[in-house]
Amino acid sequence: MNIFELLANDYTLRVVSLGSAMLGFVSGIVGSFAVLKKQGLLGDAVSHASLPGIAIMFILIQTKSTEIFMLGALIAGLLATALINVIVKYSRIKMDSAMALILSVFFGFGLVLLTYIQKIPNANQAGLEKFIFGQASTLLRRDIYLILVISILLISLIVIFWKEFKIVTFDADFADSIGISSKKISYILSSMIVLSIIIGLQSVGVILMSALLVAPGVAARQWTNKLSVMVILAGSFGAVSGLVGTLISSSMQKMPTGPSIVLVISLIVFISITMSPNRGILWRYVRQIKHQSDINEDQVLLNLYDLAMNHKNLYHSHDITAIKPMKTQGGKKLKHLKNILGNLQDKGLVKEEQIEAWAITEDGLSYIMKHPMRKEENDVTSN
Structure with a gap:
């Protein structure tokens, strides 16, 4: 309750929370396509490449201006993206290697420029390094308006080019065959990724911004196989992480906002990878275990079927030692076999006519006849 009271009464906290939530929302939406196109490292490359753009703009204007810094970061990010595409197109270097190369070169150059700036006899350069790790508490109302305008622009582009983005993301060759230029669409999408990264540099920083771009899409992908649902989920996860991370940061002393946001979205990713019904590690x-149990039951039933086919009386009972769906040695495996037979008896597929003497039932024979693929599967498994 104290956090919500603080959110209601603290103007600065409301501004920062709103900005972080909007940033997380648009980053999750745009980042979904980067995740599906396996270009998650592009966000990391662009965010690191923006640092020299910020530094060069400061050297040129000798004053701190968020809008000018974002313009420099945008130019540097677009230049880095173009260089990556040129390297991939005109050399044998793969995309991931090209992105790693540009990332390291641009970021190293940015650090060199920051070191140079620190030696300039001008007090205005103090705090410029905050763009490396982010400082969401410095967000102002005009920054929120800028994030809002760019967010509306990016979401509008996704709505307008939804069909093209969808086709190019999953099958670029098919897109080219029906007259959609996959290269142009990819350039538009890359530019959108650059824009979404640039507006988040002040809040999350150069180093952590790629996590906010990629993590919501990764988490959303675990819950659905439908693109529209994934995009909405990714945006929601990003918005929640931005809001909750800001609240956590404000409630704890000396807790930076950017890392808090990244930790929250990382927790969401962990829960999604572990608990999601379709792809979650736990449910898988x-x-x-359930599938292995079904296979074991089918093996037992199939062996009883084979024993029945070799006997004049199809429903003649057989001693449990004659049923060998696996190398049943030892008390534990024999007990496991008895449990399987008990389950099959509950289903009406086998019956225990005498103590530890089992026979297949008419329903069991019908089950084998209706599931020939299961019979083949068990033949392979048994061998």
Whole structure:
């Protein structure tokens, strides 16, 4: 309740929370396409490449201006993206290697420029390094308006080019075959990624901005196979992480906002990877256990079927030691076999006519006849 009271009464906190939430929302939406196109490292390259653009703008104007710094970061980010595409097109260097190369070169150049700036006898350069790690508390109302305008622009472009983005993301060759230029669409998408990164530099910083771009899409992908749902989920995850991270930062002394936001979205990613019904590690493990249990039951039933086919009386009972769906040695495996037979009996597929003497039922024979693929699967598994 104290946090919500603080949010209601503290103007600065409301501004920072709103800005972070909007930033997380638009970053999640745009980043979804970067995740699907396997260009997550592009966000990292562009964010690091923006540092020299900020430094050069400060050297030129000798004063701190957020709008001018963002313009320099935008130019540097677009230049880095263009250089990556040129390297990939005219050399044998792969995309990931080209992005890593540009990232390191631009970021190193930016650090050199920052070191030079620190030696300039001008007090205005103090705090310029905050763009490396971010400082959301410095967000002003005009910064919120800038984030809002760029967010509306990016979302509008996604709505307008939704069909083109969707086709190029999943099958660029098919897009070219039906008259959609995959290169032009990719350039538009890359420029949108650059823009979304630039508006987040002040809040999250150069180093952590790529996490806010990629993580919401990764988390959303675990919950759905539909692009529209994934984009909405990614935006929601990004907005929640921005808001919650800001509130956590404000409630704890000397807790930076950018890292808090990244930690929140990282927690969302961890929960999604672990708990999502379709792709979650936990549920996948449960399904594997269930599938293995079904295979074991089918193996037992199939062996009883084979024993029945080799006997004049199809429903003649057989001693449990004759049923060998696996190398059943030892008390634990024998107990496991009895549990499987009990499950099959509950389903009406086998029956225990005498103590530890089991026979297949008419329903069991019908089940084998209706599931020939299961029979083949178990033949392979048994071997």
